Amino acid sequence: MIVIIMGVSGCGKSTLGTLLSEKLGWPLYEGDDFHPPENIDKMAHGEALTDQDRFPWLHELHQATVKARRSSSDAIVVCSALKRLYRQILLHGRQALTSSSCSEREALPPSLPGVYFLFLNGDYELIHQRMVARSGHYMRADMLQSQFSALEPPGAEERVLTVDIRRDIGDIVTEVVNLLSLRAPPWLPREQTIIAE
Numbered sequence: 001m002i003v004i005i006m007g008v009s010g011c012g013k014s015t016l017g018t019l020l021s022e023k024l025g026w027p028l029y030e031g032d033d034f035h036p037p038e039n040i041d042k043m044a045h046g047e048a049l050t051d052q053d054r055f056p057w058l059h060e061l062h063q064a065t066v067k068a069r070r071s072s073s074d075a076i077v078v079c080s081a082l083k084r085l086y087r088q089i090l091l092h093g094r095q096a097l098t099s100s101s102c103s104e105r106e107a108l109p110p111s112l113p114g115v116y117f118l119f120l121n122g123d124y125e126l127i128h129q130r131m132v133a134r135s136g137h138y139m140r141a142d143m144l145q146s147q148f149s150a151l152e153p154p155g156a157e158e159r160v161l162t163v164d165i166r167r168d169i170g171d172i173v174t175e176v177v178n179l180l181s182l183r184a185p186p187w188l189p190r191e192q193t194i195i196a197e
């Protein structure tokens, strides 16, 4: 099973990803580690990434998830995955970009067996406060508006569990671990439920 933790900068992806990875013993693919240095430089200088900046980075993360799926290993992936197209790249790789028309792209399945999104959902004020309080991170709080502008919240057809980030982090971890242990997480539409991967 691959769990992709997504949401805007500062919503808590790395915190939750690290805790889940430790608790479950699953490897963690941290999106921040996959950025080329130019992307980090750009963000550190207060400039939002463009689609073109993000595409190669998303493709690298796609390849990491493909490897994990091929070896039947479970994994946690941390990636902002702000737009639907970005999530399609994570799932389908270059195919999501080379489909020549919008309708061809739309035809790519919005989800894949064994891959689930966890969307960390919170409002601007709360996340801004947390970013201001966070130290030692290259992403400044004044970048948050651009993250919300880019965000296209995932739909249910993308196999997503939405997490309210106002909750205590320990409670979130416990609940997610419990849900994942079911192997047929209840946020899946029944007919798509995969019992064993």
Ligand SMILES: Nc1ncnc2c1ncn2[C@@H]1O[C@H](COP(=O)(O)OP(=O)(O)OP(=O)(O)O)[C@@H](O)[C@H]1O
Pocket (backbone or CB within 6 Å): 007, 008, 009, 010, 011, 012, 013, 014, 015, 016, 032, 080, 130, 131, 133, 134, 135, 137, 139, 165, 166, 167, 168, 169, 172
């Ligand atoms: N549920 C929570 N309750 C309170 N504070 C939290 C919670 N989750 C995360 N935080 C805090 O919020 C801040 C942002 O979290 P984190 O760095 O994990 O976000 P992120 O989504 O990985 O950010 P980025 O995308 O910029 O790397 C951190 O200081 C973290 O300790």
Ligand SMILES: O=C(O)[C@H](O)[C@@H](O)[C@H](O)[C@H](O)CO
Pocket (backbone or CB within 6 Å): 008, 009, 010, 031, 032, 049, 054, 079, 080, 081, 082, 139
């Ligand atoms: O898509 C993006 O704009 C980037 O991925 C950012 O979200 C950063 O990677 C991260 O949030 C900062 O740590």
